Amino acid sequence: MSSQSEQSHGADLDEIDRIIIDELVANARISNATLAQRAGIAPSTALLRTRALVDRGILTGYHAEVSLRSVGRTVQALISVKLRAHDREKIDAFVARIPQLPEVLSMFHVSGGTDYLLHIAVSSTEALRDWVLDNLATDESVGHTETTLVFAHHRGNRGPLPAEED
Structure with a gap:
């Protein structure tokens, strides 16, 4: 290998x-x-x-892709999350809980001023507000969030980069 x-x-x-x-x-x-x-x-x-x-671990799975709009998840957002303290136990609990929530499409651990970036999809802006309040604002490990609405998502290349010419 x-x-x-x-x-x-x-x-x-x-x-x-x-x-x-x-x-x-x-x-x-x-x-x-x-x-x-x-x-x-x-x-x-x-x-x-x-x-x-x-x-070889190059192909890792096959999946169906669902149109979020067709199933009523018309509002997408990217939410930057800054944790209050970097306590391993609280981080592990956050990482175990958040990606399991049905609204979460992806969760990224990132560098810089933000600790995590969440991509979520919900039915409305009201549902988005409630989701942030219920799942982030009330979490004692979360210090700050910033929500950005997604107007359009354009998928990029998900395969290997083109072969380099010698």
């Missing part, structure tokens, strides 16, 4: 691996036959190569 440093730089990914990854990122439900055709390899090879990418 490659070292963490090698994996982070895309080591051991050849052109076929990159095609497989790009196709699966674009459509995780692609058939193996179509995947093989697009990669220019036999279906049995496509299956073996895909399994190897999973075994």
